[in-house]
Amino acid sequence: xxxxxxxxxxxxxxxxxxxxxxxxxxxxxxxxxxxxxxxxxxxxxxxxxxxxxxxxxxxxxxxxxxxxxxxxxxxxxxxxxxxxxxxxxxxxxxxxxxxxxxxxxxxxxxxxxxxxxxxxxxxxxxxxxxxxxxxxxxxxxxxxxxxxxxxxxxxxxxxxxxxxxxxxxxxxxxxxxxxxxxxxxxxxxxxxxxxxxxxxxxxxxxxxxxxxxxxxxxxxxxxxxxxxxxxxxxxxxxxxxxxxxxxxxxxxxxxxxxxxxxxxxxxxxxxxxxxxxxxxxxxxxxxxxxxxxxxxxxxxxxxxxxxxxxxxxxxxxxxxxxxxxxxxxxxxxxxxxxxxxxxxxxxxxxxxxxxxxxxxxxxxxxxxxxxxxxxxxxxxxxxxxxxx
Ligand SMILES: Cc1cc2nc3c(=O)[nH]c(=O)nc-3n(C[C@H](O)[C@H](O)[C@H](O)COP(=O)(O)OP(=O)(O)OC[C@H]3O[C@@H](n4cnc5c(N)ncnc54)[C@H](O)[C@@H]3O)c2cc1C
Numbered sequence: 001x002x003x004x005x006x007x008x009x010x011x012x013x014x015x016x017x018x019x020x021x022x023x024x025x026x027x028x029x030x031x032x033x034x035x036x037x038x039x040x041x042x043x044x045x046x047x048x049x050x051x052x053x054x055x056x057x058x059x060x061x062x063x064x065x066x067x068x069x070x071x072x073x074x075x076x077x078x079x080x081x082x083x084x085x086x087x088x089x090x091x092x093x094x095x096x097x098x099x100x101x102x103x104x105x106x107x108x109x110x111x112x113x114x115x116x117x118x119x120x121x122x123x124x125x126x127x128x129x130x131x132x133x134x135x136x137x138x139x140x141x142x143x144x145x146x147x148x149x150x151x152x153x154x155x156x157x158x159x160x161x162x163x164x165x166x167x168x169x170x171x172x173x174x175x176x177x178x179x180x181x182x183x184x185x186x187x188x189x190x191x192x193x194x195x196x197x198x199x200x201x202x203x204x205x206x207x208x209x210x211x212x213x214x215x216x217x218x219x220x221x222x223x224x225x226x227x228x229x230x231x232x233x234x235x236x237x238x239x240x241x242x243x244x245x246x247x248x249x250x251x252x253x254x255x256x257x258x259x260x261x262x263x264x265x266x267x268x269x270x271x272x273x274x275x276x277x278x279x280x281x282x283x284x285x286x287x288x289x290x291x292x293x294x295x296x297x298x299x300x301x302x303x304x305x306x307x308x309x310x311x312x313x314x315x316x317x318x319x320x321x322x323x324x325x326x327x328x329x330x331x332x333x334x335x336x337x338x339x340x341x342x343x344x345x346x347x348x349x350x351x352x353x354x355x356x357x358x359x360x361x362x363x364x365x366x367x368x369x370x371x372x373x374x375x376x377x378x379x380x381x382x383x384x385x386x387x388x
Contacts, residue, residue, distance in 0.1 A: 019044045019077035028081065032089040032212055033124055033167050035078065039090070040121015044074060048094060049102065064102040066245050068307035071095065072252050079256040082349075084357040085210025087253060088364070089164045093118065095249035096365075097125045097172055099242045100188065104230040111190055111229055114170050126168035128216055129239065132158030137370050139174075140236070144218060146175035146189050148225070148232055155189055155197075155221040163364070165200050165214035168193050173218065174239065177232050186235030190227045197221035207357050244310040244319030246365050247326075248303065254326035254361050255300045258333045261354055262292060265337040268344065285340065292333040299329045317378035324371045327362030334358050 022042030026034060039045050048071060049064035074094060078087045101115040117123035130136040133143025144157025155175060165171065171191045178185045191198060199217040230238050266289065269280040279285050302325050309315035310322065338351035345351040362368040375382070 018042075019074040020080070023077055023081065026081075029083075030086075031167065032086045032164060032210060035081070035086050035090060036093065036124050037121040039074070039078075040119060044070075045094060045098065045121060046119045048074065049099070064099055066095070066099065066248075066311045068248065068303075068311055071245075071249055072303070075249060075252045076256045079253060079260060082260075083210040084257070084354065085208035085212070087257075088208055088211040088213075088360060089124075089167070091249045091253055092127055092163045092246065092364075093125055096242060096246040097127045099245055100127070100172060100229065100238060101125070103238060103242065104188070109226045110224075111226070114190055117169070123169040124164055124167055125170045125172060126162050126164040128159035128162045128165070128171045129174040130159060130161055131174075132160050132215070136161070137367055139239075140181040140183070140186075142174065142176060142186075144173065144175040146173075146177050146187055148177050148187070148228070150225070152225055153189060153223045153227060155191065155218045155223065157218050159216040159218070161203060161213060161364075162216055163211045163213050165212065165216050166202050167212035168200075171198070171216060172229060173216075174235050183236040184233040186239075187232045188229035188235050188238065189223065190229050191218070191221060191223065195221050195223065207353070208360065240316065241314050243365070244314055244316060247319040247323040247371075248307055248310045250361055250365065251299060251303050251322040251326040254330040254358070255296060255303060257354070257358060258292070258296045258299075258330055258337075261334055261337045261351060262289070262296065265289070265340050265351070268341055272342075279340075288336055289340065292336050295329045295333055299325055316374065317381055320371050320374035320378065321382075323366060324368055324375055327368035327371070330358045330361045331355070 019039060022038050022044050023035065026038055049066055071094070075087070075091065078090045098115070098118060101111060101118065105112040105115045114123070114125060118125050129139060131142035131144055134141035144155065144159065147154040155173065157175065159173065162171070169192070171193060173189045173191050174186055175189055176185050177187045193200065197219040198221055199219070200214045203213040203215060205213070266280065269285060269289070270278050272279045274282065302322060306318040306322055309318040334351065334355040338345040338355045341351045
């Protein structure tokens with residue numbers, strides 16, 4: 001597969017809409033809705049997926065295969081803007097919500113319209129799985145209920161810590177249509193943010209402000225039946241199938257973010273002098289810094305070697321490896337950078353804040369511990385690969 005980072009130089013790349021160019025004219029503090037709109041208007045979001053590779057989707061739509069190099073380009077360009085909240089929002093929309101909608105959208109109707117508007121950048125969409133009634137690590141315990149009747153749907157419950165919730169035109173909500181933990185008990189529902197009974201309040205946090213993260217109340221929300229996303233009972237299967245794309249995107253973000261902070265840290269170390277020479281020339285500093293470079297380079301190599309297994313084969317072991325590696329690498333690397341920046345790391349939006357914000361890589365979409373358990377589940381396969 002192509003080197004994800006070198007994709008800019010691939011011959012075909014000249015014909016693709018480039019995320020960096022699409023964002024160049026935006027003000028530094030542009031909110032996620034403007035960033036999303038610029039990406040959509042430039043065709044970057046549509047171009048993320050190869051729609052010419054259709055297959056019978058699990059819903060009534062077609063399969064869409066993500067191009068890992070284009071995803072890497074998108075994540076790198078958005079990360080370069082330095083607003084981690086906006087990057088998180090773009091990541092979840094592009095790598096989770098879009099493929100889910102694409103897999104389920106029939107030829108016409110509100111789900112198709114949501115997909116088209118999201119791809120064009122004219123509307124934003126949040127993915128609301130984590131439930132108010134259960135731990136996020138216990139998805140099958142979720143309490144939000146959808147009552148499915150021939151004349152319509154009725155949704156009641158709550159979702160918490162949902163990226164983009166406060167800026168979303170629509171919410172993709174995972175609900176249960178029957179009691180119990182069986183994986184066929186769950187269904188996705190498309191909820192317009194303005195529907196009566198929907199209330200969103202911002203998460204009380206100083207971190208990732210640009211992500212518009214919020215908590216959602218769903219109080220007897222009534223919707224027409226065509227707001228079901230995919231067939232009833234397919235909710236968990238669809239989620240599992242598309243989860244890998246978000247996990248790859250998270251690992252790509254970890255590479256982009258740590259590389260950006262490492263570059264900034266090196267620049268500071270070369271400027272700052274101690275005992276007559278730049279800090280960068282102190283052996284202990286160089287070794288600590290070099291160890292970070294090694295870890296990030298390993299993470300990038302993992303992205304490159306596993307990306308197509310995730311996007312083409314929905315390989316859950318590969319996705320778990322990527323997600324756990326991102327969580328395990330980002331924190332120590334960013335902690336080292338923050339330490340090496342001394343007091344300056346405590347400046348507003350400085351390295352210490354970035355480190356705290358990057359903690360989401362080990363929490364959002366599955367905590368590192370749970371993902372490591374999934375890696376352990378695949379130990380036999382992984383060992384066979386390592387020894388072949
Ligand atoms: C900034 C942000 C954005 C988010 N965006 C979204 C979003 O867009 N959509 C969405 O649906 N959700 C979102 N989430 C929610 C996120 O997916 C959950 O927070 C996550 O799944 C963990 O759930 P929890 O917070 O309830 O932690 P819990 O499940 O309560 O776990 C708490 C801690 O317990 C430990 N733990 C839990 N289970 C195990 C285990 N089996 N083994 C060992 N240790 C364990 C871990 O240390 C874990 O961190 C977001 C969260 C954040 C912080």
